[in-house]
Amino acid sequence: MVGSIALDAVKTPFGAVDNVLGGSASYFSTAASFFTDVSLVGVVGEDFPEDAISLFRERGIDIDGLERVAGKTFRWQGEYGYDLNEAITLDTQLNAFEHFRPKLPPRYQDNAYVFLANIDPELQLEVLAQVKHPRFVACDTMNYWIQGKLAPLKAVLQRVDLLTINEGEARQLAQEPNIVRAARTILAMGPKTLIIKRGEYGALMFNGATTFFAPAFPLENVYDPTGAGDSFAGGFMGYLANVDAVSEETMRQALIMGSTMASFNVESFSLERLKSLTYPEIRDRFRAFKSLVTFADLPETTE
Amino acid sequence: MVGSIALDAVKTPFGAVDNVLGGSASYFSTAASFFTDVSLVGVVGEDFPEDAISLFRERGIDIDGLERVAGKTFRWQGEYGYDLNEAITLDTQLNAFEHFRPKLPPRYQDNAYVFLANIDPELQLEVLAQVKHPRFVACDTMNYWIQGKLAPLKAVLQRVDLLTINEGEARQLAQEPNIVRAARTILAMGPKTLIIKRGEYGALMFNGATTFFAPAFPLENVYDPTGAGDSFAGGFMGYLANVDAVSEETMRQALIMGSTMASFNVESFSLERLKSLTYPEIRDRFRAFKSLVTFADLPETTE
Numbered sequence: 001m002v003g004s005i006a007l008d009a010v011k012t013p014f015g016a017v018d019n020v021l022g023g024s025a026s027y028f029s030t031a032a033s034f035f036t037d038v039s040l041v042g043v044v045g046e047d048f049p050e051d052a053i054s055l056f057r058e059r060g061i062d063i064d065g066l067e068r069v070a071g072k073t074f075r076w077q078g079e080y081g082y083d084l085n086e087a088i089t090l091d092t093q094l095n096a097f098e099h100f101r102p103k104l105p106p107r108y109q110d111n112a113y114v115f116l117a118n119i120d121p122e123l124q125l126e127v128l129a130q131v132k133h134p135r136f137v138a139c140d141t142m143n144y145w146i147q148g149k150l151a152p153l154k155a156v157l158q159r160v161d162l163l164t165i166n167e168g169e170a171r172q173l174a175q176e177p178n179i180v181r182a183a184r185t186i187l188a189m190g191p192k193t194l195i196i197k198r199g200e201y202g203a204l205m206f207n208g209a210t211t212f213f214a215p216a217f218p219l220e221n222v223y224d225p226t227g228a229g230d231s232f233a234g235g236f237m238g239y240l241a242n243v244d245a246v247s248e249e250t251m252r253q254a255l256i257m258g259s260t261m262a263s264f265n266v267e268s269f270s271l272e273r274l275k276s277l278t279y280p281e282i283r284d285r286f287r288a289f290k291s292l293v294t295f296a297d298l299p300e301t302t303e
Numbered sequence: 304m305v306g307s308i309a310l311d312a313v314k315t316p317f318g319a320v321d322n323v324l325g326g327s328a329s330y331f332s333t334a335a336s337f338f339t340d341v342s343l344v345g346v347v348g349e350d351f352p353e354d355a356i357s358l359f360r361e362r363g364i365d366i367d368g369l370e371r372v373a374g375k376t377f378r379w380q381g382e383y384g385y386d387l388n389e390a391i392t393l394d395t396q397l398n399a400f401e402h403f404r405p406k407l408p409p410r411y412q413d414n415a416y417v418f419l420a421n422i423d424p425e426l427q428l429e430v431l432a433q434v435k436h437p438r439f440v441a442c443d444t445m446n447y448w449i450q451g452k453l454a455p456l457k458a459v460l461q462r463v464d465l466l467t468i469n470e471g472e473a474r475q476l477a478q479e480p481n482i483v484r485a486a487r488t489i490l491a492m493g494p495k496t497l498i499i500k501r502g503e504y505g506a507l508m509f510n511g512a513t514t515f516f517a518p519a520f521p522l523e524n525v526y527d528p529t530g531a532g533d534s535f536a537g538g539f540m541g542y543l544a545n546v547d548a549v550s551e552e553t554m555r556q557a558l559i560m561g562s563t564m565a566s567f568n569v570e571s572f573s574l575e576r577l578k579s580l581t582y583p584e585i586r587d588r589f590r591a592f593k594s595l596v597t598f599a600d601l602p603e604t605t606e
Contacts (some may be wrong), residue, residue, distance in 0.1 A: 201504040252598040293596040295555040
């Protein structure tokens with residue numbers, strides 16, 4: 001996976017933290033590490049804390065592709081109101097990330113599952129140029145790139161199996177308010193599968209002619225939604241890589257596993273909850289998703 | 304069921320209609336009539352069209368409880384933007400509805416399943432005083448009554464089995480932004496079961512200690528969401544009355560049947576789609592809901 005590594009300052013109605021580990025690569029890699037070996041490509045500055053490196057190592061994440069450069073690490077400052085679906089960005093300092101050019105160590109280049117987190121689509125293309133025969137490539141993106149880098153983004157979409165994107169951004173990319181029509185338009189741009197993320201309202205997966213829906217897990221304590229989308233992607237890709245089979249059935253399970261990892265992630269700030277998570281907890285919540293949506297067939301007599 | 308019968312003027316980005324049949328009682332009764340015998344209590348004015356009466360009769364709806372009084376029928380004028388979740392009310396003329404006092408014909412008083420649509424909670428209490436031994440009572444309400452008639456609304460909630468309510472109104476009633484906590488607060492007010500409606504994001508049912516989620520059906524053509532909540536309630540209550548069993552299993556099926564009826568209703572203006580609907584179409588969409596949310600258990604090897 002390639003993505004950002006950040007030091008975040010986050011404020012929600014339930015508390016505030018400063019100078020904590022964040023960024024798509026941190027959330028994705030930690031979530032995915034419960035299921036598979038993860039190779040991380042990213043960049044940090046001189047101020048990047050040793051305990052974050054230790055966390056990656058403890059989770060078995062390969063950080064040979066993690067560059068350390070002069071200057072500071074990428075920093076993001078954001079705030080959420082009671083509507084936890086929408087972050088307000090207060091400050092972004094690209095720092096080390098500004099001149100980042102992803103370089104894959106040779107042993108990464110044969111990896112079968114590739115995730116391109118939400119970064120400049122030109123950098124996503126550079127990563128794709130370095131992987132040899134991936135079995136399954138997924139990417140994320142955002143409004144900023146849809147507005148400013150549509151041509152390279154469309155080139156990326158031609159080369160990925162899966163796009164994960166927020167609902168509003170799907171509408172923007174397709175220029176279509178109806179989400180089913182928007183999905184069809186986006187699938188015509190290249191990806192075989194599209195996952196539309198709706199935050200606390202779950203996620204829809206359009207895979208060829210089939211549609212699958214996963215709710216967000218109803219939680220009593222949501223402290224910080226930062227990283228939910230990347231934890232989701234980490235659970236999804238990690239699960240797929242684990243079973244090493246890409247089918248409608250495994251992708252449906254992967255979507256639930258992504259939702260499972262996202263549901264844990266939002267229960268605390270930064271990566272605190274993911275750090276303490278165990279596989280039995282993951283398995284139990286996956287099963288709780290099943291009970292949340294299961295219903296019996298119609299009796300024959302209803303007519 | 305007791306509720307409003309209206310003549311609506313509705314505008315959406317996909318068209319506009321004027322002077323069409325609307326109101327909670329019309330949507331609920333028509334949807335429920337696919338599953339059970341419906342007894343309607345409501346009021347209309349002298350201008351109420353004969354073809355609406357014919358529709359009720361064709362659907363087998365008992366309209367002995369439908370009063371006709373001097374003056375005009377209740378009229379509502381509303382508009383929706385591309386965010387079809389939120390109606391903007393442009394005009395409301397209570398007319399015949401202003402002095403409405405529900406009177407149940409004697410043969411209605413033994414009915415087992417009772418639905419109190421979104422009307423003044425004092426009127427909902429008057430209906431409850433006229434039914435003898437209902438097996439299952441459900442009600443709907445809205446922000447207007449939560450603000451202005453909280454005491455009688457709380458008296459209603461002590462006497463119903465089920466409350467259906469929109470998400471924002473659930474937060475308002477419970478004075479709690481988190482929806483799981485809000486649900487617990489509302490269940491403590493009386494109802495054994497709570498359904499929180501989220502429009503295009505589906506519905507959550509809290510039934511004692513269990514939680515069930517139904518998505519909204521992903522549709523390519525949503526023309527008019529007016530009456531979706533009442534079609535939902537009609538499908539829910541009609542299904543329960545049909546199987547005449549109130550259990551976790553039947554209520555889950557009922558929630559899907561409610562979502563099914565709501566999904567048809569939004570496909571056209573007024574009751575146009577419900578009018579032409581057939582039971583095989585209903586059954587097929589119920590099954591499509593199943594395929595929308597079904598996923599396989601985890602393999603034993605994932606650890």
